[in-house]
Amino acid sequence: MFYLEQPSPDQQVLIRQALNEDVNTRDKDLEAIKEWLRKEPHLPDTWDDAMLMTFLRSCNFSLEKTKRRLDKYFTVKTIVPEFFTECDIARPEMQTIVNALEIATMPGMTPEGRRVHIARIATSDFEDFDYNYFARVIFMVADVYLKSEKLGSAGEVYVLDGENYRLKHLLKLLPIFAKNFSEFLPEAYGGTAGKLKLHWDKYLAAFEDFKPWFKEQENIKADESKRPGKTTSYEDCFGLHGSFRSLAVD
Structure with missing residues (x-):
């Protein structure tokens, strides 16, 4: 089983300070993100709480930044499914x-x-x-x-x-x-x-x-047909025209 060594108590204090994490309000922030997901027709209704908390931390508990990052995460999985399907290293x-x-x-x-x-x-x-x-x-x-x-x-x-x-x-x-x-x-x-x-x-x-x-996550992605307003394209996600497939890497 993959294991990440967790921070010491002193490191945890430094980490919470760096991430703007308030132990008294973080659960409320998590619930706000979960409620937002339920209301967005093009996004999954539910997801792993621990992953959502990781996204909150990566965005310094800014709810709006977390929403944008989650939207892009799920949307990229729809735009370039070849990056996220059949995740079997035996292939x-x-x-x-x-x-x-x-x-x-x-x-x-x-x-x-x-x-x-x-x-x-x-x-x-x-x-x-x-x-x-x-x-x-x-x-x-x-x-x-x-x-x-x-x-x-x-x-x-x-x-x-x-x-x-x-x-x-x-x-x-x-x-x-x-x-x-x-x-x-x-x-x-x-x-x-x-x-x-x-x-x-x-x-x-x-x-x-x-x-x-990984197999379960293949279907946890954005449904662009249900996105309110303009759908998101490959160029919107990556700021590039064409496809990664057409890139020539020397």
């Missing part, structure tokens, strides 16, 4: 992706209550792949993380190893991260948190554990 196309990546949320938190995430392409010949499956894996990681986050975090630290992205200058940043976050970095990055592959394997195991949940 050969998915195996190509997960065998080439290593993505991890590292154990523990920084003293300020931030999570540390690391991502890398683990092979230098990762060329021939389907972008839709790549995006699907990334969204699966995001959903597992959101689903597993219980108390929120005061922020996120992202480390992108660019060696196999042909952006080797990014590696110059690693000594800075190693100096300040060595407790949370893998051994290969000058840290003490074990091997990156070990932490990626935790996500892979979670994908199997979450398989029924």
Whole structure:
């Protein structure tokens, strides 16, 4: 079972301050969002309370910002369903992706209550792949993380190893991260948190554990035919004309 180490009591105080979270009003805010969902004809009537609370936290408990973010989350699942369906890493196309990546949320938190995430392409010949499956894996990681986050975090630290992205200058940043976050970095990055592959394997195991949940989520999305006013298009969501399928990535 995928597990995120939860913040200490002192970190929880810092996190609540950073997220503008009031323990006396957060349940009221949650109920307000649930009531809003029930009234929006194009959105799911109900959803996981813990996920809704995670969205509230990510929006610093701004109800309007939370509504906009939830609307976009459910709408994207309708606009690009190929990113959110058949989330089974046993599929050969998915195996190509997960065998080439290593993505991890590292154990523990920084003293300020931030999570540390690391991502890398683990092979230098990762060329021939389907972008839709790549995006699907990334969204699966995001959903597992959101689903597993219980108390929120005061922020996120992202480390992108660019060696196999042909952006080797990014590696110059690693000594800075190693100096300040060595407790949370893998051994290969000058840290003490074990091997990156070990932490990626935790996500892979979670994908199997979450398989029924992923299947259930395929139908929890916006219904654009019921949206009041103008329907949302691909361009509205991404600000791009055309499709990700037409992008040429060098």
